[in-house]
Amino acid sequence: MTTARNRDDQGIRRITHRPGALIAIVGGALGGLLALVLALANKDPVSHCSDHHAIGPPLNLAFAGLCAASFLAGGLLSDVGQADDAAEDAPQSVRDRTWLQAMVVAVLAILFGLLTYETYSLVLIESNQPSNLWPITYFVRCLSTITTPATIGSLVVVCIMCAFFGKWLWYRPRTLTSGTPGT
Amino acid sequence: MTVVQVGIVVIAVLGVGAVFAVAIVDGVLGAMDHLTIGDRLVNWTKNNPWFAGAASFILGVLISHFFWPGD
Numbered sequence: 205m206t207t208a209r210n211r212d213d214q215g216i217r218r219i220t221h222r223p224g225a226l227i228a229i230v231g232g233a234l235g236g237l238l239a240l241v242l243a244l245a246n247k248d249p250v251s252h253c254s255d256h257h258a259i260g261p262p263l264n265l266a267f268a269g270l271c272a273a274s275f276l277a278g279g280l281l282s283d284v285g286q287a288d289d290a291a292e293d294a295p296q297s298v299r300d301r302t303w304l305q306a307m308v309v310a311v312l313a314i315l316f317g318l319l320t321y322e323t324y325s326l327v328l329i330e331s332n333q334p335s336n337l338w339p340i341t342y343f344v345r346c347l348s349t350i351t352t353p354a355t356i357g358s359l360v361v362v363c364i365m366c367a368f369f370g371k372w373l374w375y376r377p378r379t380l381t382s383g384t385p386g387t
Numbered sequence: 388m389t390v391v392q393v394g395i396v397v398i399a400v401l402g403v404g405a406v407f408a409v410a411i412v413d414g415v416l417g418a419m420d421h422l423t424i425g426d427r428l429v430n431w432t433k434n435n436p437w438f439a440g441a442a443s444f445i446l447g448v449l450i451s452h453f454f455w456p457g458d
Contacts, residue, residue, distance in 0.1 A: 232410030
């Protein structure tokens with residue numbers, strides 16, 4: 205019992221001593237929870253979303269501007285407190301590389317599946333065939349325009365996502381601040 | 388539950404939830420001093436900058452398409 209509690213305390217201390225890890229956990233949990241609440245909150249989305257219009261001006265500018273700012277912030281802030289490149293260039297094991305490649309393939313496969321669905325549903329709409337299938341764009345637009353809290357929630361979710369994309373996908377070579385490489 | 392509601396939940400879980408799940412796993416791995424998914428991705432980005440640039444561009448286009456008026 206005491207050992208388990210000590211282990212929990214150690215885990216919490218580790219997380220609180222690493223602001224980056226804490227931000228990732230809190231941001232991930234908050235964004236995931238918000239996305240789920242937004243998805244489940246409205247009982248009758250069809251009657252509210254018949255025109256499939258996106259958010260109009262000036263809020264669309266806020267979405268574009270804040271998404272770009274979040275991407276930049278995610279990329280720039282992840283450098284704070286980081287060491288130089290030489291210190292980070294630890295060799296990757298074959299297992300790690302395989303694991304990463306498998307993950308990239310899985311993500312690309314999911315994207316391929318979603319885009320195939322988007323294309324299929326758009327073809328049905330363009331050919332005026334009766335269908336219950338909405339393109340992904342309609343789902344996102346419906347969710348983000350259904351109520352004012354949903355619009356604000358969507359903005360928060362998409363900004364958190366952009367910040368993570370900026371952290372993961374925007375690499376810039378770091379300049380040495382510690383004198384000699386690898387120190 | 389209608390088809391539309393199911394679709395919204397699937398997109399929330401697959402498209403959006405997956406990103407946040409990865410972020411939580413990233414944070415936990417970082418706290419445990421393990422190599423995080425983010426570290427692995429940054430290494431991959433470093434080795435494939437054009438691929439990462441293209442991925443960022445596509446994500447930007449998708450987000451603009453979703454939230455900007457137009458077809």
